[in-house]
Amino acid sequence: MNKPLGVAVLGLGWMGQVHSRAMLRMPSLFPNRSFDPKLVVCADTEEERRTRAVNDFGFERAVADWREAVEADDVDVVWVTAPNMLHVPMIEAAAAAGKAVFSEKPIGGKPEQTVAAYNAAKAAGVRTAVGYNYLWAPLVLHAKELISSGALGEITHYRGRFLSMYGSDEMGLLTWRFILDQAGYGATSDILSHSISLAQFLVGDITEVVGMKNTTIPQRPLPTGAASHYGRGKPEDPKGDVENEDFASMLCWFKNGATGTFESSRTMVGPESQNAFEVYGTKGSLAWNLEKMNELQYYKLTEDPSSGYTTIYGGDRFPFHGAFAPGQANSIGLEDLMAIEDYSFLEAIATGGDFSPSFREAVNVVSVQLALINSWESRSFEPVVDLSGE
Ligand SMILES: NC(=O)c1ccc[n+]([C@@H]2O[C@H](COP(=O)([O-])OP(=O)(O)OC[C@H]3O[C@@H](n4cnc5c(N)ncnc54)[C@H](O)[C@@H]3O)[C@@H](O)[C@H]2O)c1
Numbered sequence: 001m002n003k004p005l006g007v008a009v010l011g012l013g014w015m016g017q018v019h020s021r022a023m024l025r026m027p028s029l030f031p032n033r034s035f036d037p038k039l040v041v042c043a044d045t046e047e048e049r050r051t052r053a054v055n056d057f058g059f060e061r062a063v064a065d066w067r068e069a070v071e072a073d074d075v076d077v078v079w080v081t082a083p084n085m086l087h088v089p090m091i092e093a094a095a096a097a098g099k100a101v102f103s104e105k106p107i108g109g110k111p112e113q114t115v116a117a118y119n120a121a122k123a124a125g126v127r128t129a130v131g132y133n134y135l136w137a138p139l140v141l142h143a144k145e146l147i148s149s150g151a152l153g154e155i156t157h158y159r160g161r162f163l164s165m166y167g168s169d170e171m172g173l174l175t176w177r178f179i180l181d182q183a184g185y186g187a188t189s190d191i192l193s194h195s196i197s198l199a200q201f202l203v204g205d206i207t208e209v210v211g212m213k214n215t216t217i218p219q220r221p222l223p224t225g226a227a228s229h230y231g232r233g234k235p236e237d238p239k240g241d242v243e244n245e246d247f248a249s250m251l252c253w254f255k256n257g258a259t260g261t262f263e264s265s266r267t268m269v270g271p272e273s274q275n276a277f278e279v280y281g282t283k284g285s286l287a288w289n290l291e292k293m294n295e296l297q298y299y300k301l302t303e304d305p306s307s308g309y310t311t312i313y314g315g316d317r318f319p320f321h322g323a324f325a326p327g328q329a330n331s332i333g334l335e336d337l338m339a340i341e342d343y344s345f346l347e348a349i350a351t352g353g354d355f356s357p358s359f360r361e362a363v364n365v366v367s368v369q370l371a372l373i374n375s376w377e378s379r380s381f382e383p384v385v386d387l388s389g390e
Contacts, residue, residue, distance in 0.1 A: 006040040011082030012049040022339040035350035043069040084109035095124035109184015111366035128359040129345040132197040138318035139296040152281025160195035163271035173231040174220035186244030192264035211250035
């Protein structure tokens with residue numbers, strides 16, 4: 001019999017809705033699962049979202065106070081999908097109540113907050129997951145297999161970037177993402193964290209970094225209501241200061257001797273969601289870009305004069321793809337990655353199996369982030385110190 005798992009979702013914004021939809025899709029996507037999720041309670045401070053939780057998503061109930069949801073006896077697993085600065089208190093309370101916790105990335109907004117959440121969950125002995133969803137893209141999993149099999153030879157260089165346009169409109173509202181005590185750091189916490197997690201997954205530990213940062217839109221119109229990053233102000237609206245970085249770049253050394261270059265921006269004009277990597281090895285290379293997430297470029301070194309990059313299209317021969325679309329080159333989408341990560345976490349809980357990325361991997365990401373932040377001050381290479389203390 002499948003294990004029943006009661007789910008609480010804290011914050012029904014973009015991510016809260018995506019994960020709630022994923023729960024609803026579990027039975028039809030994964031018939032061989034070992035669990036049955038039930039949307040028990042949603043917490044959100046906005047009444048309109050609480051109404052949607054019950055009416056549109058089918059939660060049994062919705063509450064304004066997230067503590068009530070976290071402590072409920074009929075909840076087994078808590079999804080933390082509220083703005084960054086709520087992550088740590090939510091995780092600490094969930095861990096103290098003995099619940100398994102999935103937290104959206106980056107877990108808090110500053111490295112020490114991620115570490116605090118990791119320590120709380122570790123002390124309570126609860127299962128954890130972090131929402132680095134791009135690691136679950138079927139073609140990224142295939143890239144990992146190719147690299148691990150030695151198909152690329154020795155890895156010599158990694159290029160990672162996450163260039164997004166969500167902040168490129170200067171009339172875009174000053175939402176929580178731009179405020180230090182709500183988001184923590186800017187592009188580094190929000191999107192460079194995805195690039196670092198991908199690099200660590202594919203190539204391994206990063207040991208030394210140096211980087212730059214910049215804020216290109218220093219002021220934005222003040223928001224009204226529960227805006228995420230979709231609202232737009234007018235030139236005459238009152239404005240407030242952007243308190244964290246729009247752009248961050250980084251050079252690094254990997255433990256295996258490879259070099260790396262990284263760029264992240266939320267304000268550049270042009271790349272709409274260019275979460276991309278290139279991995280170069282002595283026998284071949286790979287390139288992937290979220291904007292074309294159903295394509296993986298593969299270059300294999302041969303003596304054939306016709307050699308060049310080939311395109312591998314997504315298909316059901318790659319991990320998880322067949323749950324969404326059969327055959328070859330029938331595309332899957334962004335929300336499917338969250339369904340895969342949610343399925344994998346719940347399956348690990350139900351069967352007692354291993355799960356990664358957990359809060360431990362989130363600490364690996366912020367260990368690199370702290371070295372980068374230190375380099376902004378020192379203007380030189382800084383060592384990456386494992387903040388887990390292990
Ligand atoms: N994995 C990804 O690719 C990805 C993408 C987007 C966002 N995120 C992460 O997800 C988290 C949420 O981002 P989002 O874009 O969904 O934000 P959002 O602004 O769309 O939604 C946040 C929700 O939290 C609610 N909220 C605010 N304060 C609350 C409180 N005290 N109690 C309960 N609910 C409260 C808001 O009303 C809103 O519904 C962030 O940590 C972000 O970094 C991850």
